[in-house]
Amino acid sequence: MTIEVCEPPFPGGEHSLCWWGDIAADLMAGNLRPWLYTPYYLGKIDGEVVGYMGCQTPADTREVGLVEFVWTDEAHRRKGIASLLLGRLVEEFTQAGGLALYLCTANPHAGSLYERHGFRYFVGDGMRYLAPGAGDFDRDYLEGGSPAEVRDATWADLPGASVLYNHPEPRWVVKDYLSESFHDTRYESHFVKTLRRLEGRRGVCLALENAKRRLVGLATVERRGSFAEQHTGILSFRVAPAFSGQAADLLNAAVERCADLEVAVLHVYLADCDDDQKQLLEEAGFGEEARFKRRLRVDGEYVDMVVYARTIAQTAAALFDEGYYYGGRKDWQRERVDAAG
Structure with missing residues (x-):
């Protein structure tokens, strides 16, 4: 399997890559690029997309992000595709200075996958990953200082x-x-x-x-x-x-x-x-x-x-x-x- 990392805009037909109907058209058309960096990690076998997931961070600061729209083709599940994609996503996020990633899941199998990659249950059905060295994130990230x-x-x-x-x-x-x-x-x-x-x-x-x-x-x-x-x-x-x-x-x-x-x-x-x-x-x-x-x-x-x-x-x-x-x-x-x- 090859992993292709790409950003919107995508040509027609990729609206399924975004499950939030409120912004799907704008996200896929690249209209949110002035504000958000939204790379998609596409897993391909013989040129066919068999899995994908997206990441959303501010366009100008990459400290925090969301993992969204995780999907694997039913015929290719239980083959480690999502794990490879998530590993690549987390690696690139931390290399860019990222501190914390957030996601949510109601799927126990997906929960196990995220746990293996360092995500921990946080609030409700949400999970969070903290990068190495960011163990004091809750204390440090929103700390005081200069006026806002x-x-x-x-x-x-x-x-x-x-x-x-x-x-x-x-x-x-x-x-x-x-x-x-x-x-x-x-x-x-x-x-x-x-x-x-x-x-x-x-x-x-x-x-x-x-x-x-x-x-x-x-x-x-x-x-x-x-x-x-x-x-x-x-x-x-x-x-x-x-x-x-x-x-x-x-x-x-x-x-x-x-x-x-x-x-x-x-x-x-x-x-x-x-x-x-x-x-x-x-x-x-x-x-x-x-x-x-x-x-x-x-x-x-x-x-x-x-x-x-x-x-x-x-x-x-x-x-x-x-x-x-x-x-x-x-x-x-x-x-x-x-x-x-």
Whole structure:
């Protein structure tokens, strides 16, 4: 078997190489190359592809990455093809200065393969590989230092978001309400789905980046999906503890962007037991507005979910009319109703 390493764009017909429908077309067409380095490792026998897997790292920094889209042709399974491909991927990743790789699997046979290559079970169904010398990754990667800066999040933040949201700290019950990600669940393609949903002025995602160009915080605002509620948004955020002192900077930047989105009220959903998260919100002008009794199961007990809110403006323009939303009357229907008297 030969191993061919290639990057998108690929000619037509290779959409099956990406299983994330939200970005498959863009990834295969090479449209994400400005942000992501996405090599594919193709195993070929007599010129025929019998297995493949992909790796995704930021285009400009190769410290962290994801292993995705692992496949072996059914007729060639149990022949060590995936092992050879993964070995090559890990070797090239570490040679380029890579520190940590993340993946997920629900397949026990695949889990055994990843274990043999140094991956260890991490969060939920997720696994992680640490390069030689990176044993203190959890302590060192998100450590403090120079002040971080707020910027717009991009596709390049996909691997960094996996690091941030799968890191054991902060130990908040609700990691990301927008993607229904909790403290004991793996976070990965959630970022892709969220970023895609925000397009077309439906929200904004802001990153907190430190001097080493590492993602140390993320704040996402998503507009609610109905005509009656479009002036309100849901805010979800996570900040590495070493940069909690800049959480207010990140949150206030998200609030400022709401003016462009015509979002007048923000709501944040969190567990009542996460006092440190409450404090960060209060420092940014949020306060408790509602409470759902016994909404969350935590360590065999029930915990209240609280809703923190901040009113940004008293009014907001309706960016989208009723016909924009599912079930709403379209303009041509309104015209016909008016014409009928």
